Amino acid sequence: xxxxxWLITAAVTALLSMGWLALAYxxxxxxxxxxxxxxxxxxxxxxTGWFFLLLSALCCLRAxxxxxxxxxxxxxxxxxxxxxxxxxxxxPVLLKTICPPLFxxxx
Numbered sequence: 001x002x003x004x005x006w007l008i009t010a011a012v013t014a015l016l017s018m019g020w021l022a023l024a025y026x027x028x029x030x031x032x033x034x035x036x037x038x039x040x041x042x043x044x045x046x047x048t049g050w051f052f053l054l055l056s057a058l059c060c061l062r063a064x065x066x067x068x069x070x071x072x073x074x075x076x077x078x079x080x081x082x083x084x085x086x087x088x089x090x091x092p093v094l095l096k097t098i099c100p101p102l103f104x105x106x107x
Contacts, residue, residue: 015084
């Protein structure tokens with residue numbers, strides 16, 4: 001049962017990290033926030049995204065032995081990157097939910 005919780009946590013953190021890494025780019029930021037004239041603090045978004053990727057890997061390592069954890073983590077990265085790409089292409093406004101005010105650009 002605890003393996004399931006660790007894997008769900010790994011999937012959620014991977015999805016958040018892919019979303020934040022995508023929002024760090026100006027074009028994706030404009031897709032999600034079309035009325036925004038200013039750009040976000042992309043360094044903060046990238047740093048948080050990379051940190052959450054590492055956290056996702058650690059959750060996978062906690063759930064399984066290392067060889068299986070690496071395989072699961074790489075597959076999670078592929079699935080979450082594809083999911084974020086589809087969200088950006090169909091309904092980019094959905095990514096507003098993962099963007100706390102901490103990342104908002106200063107006006």
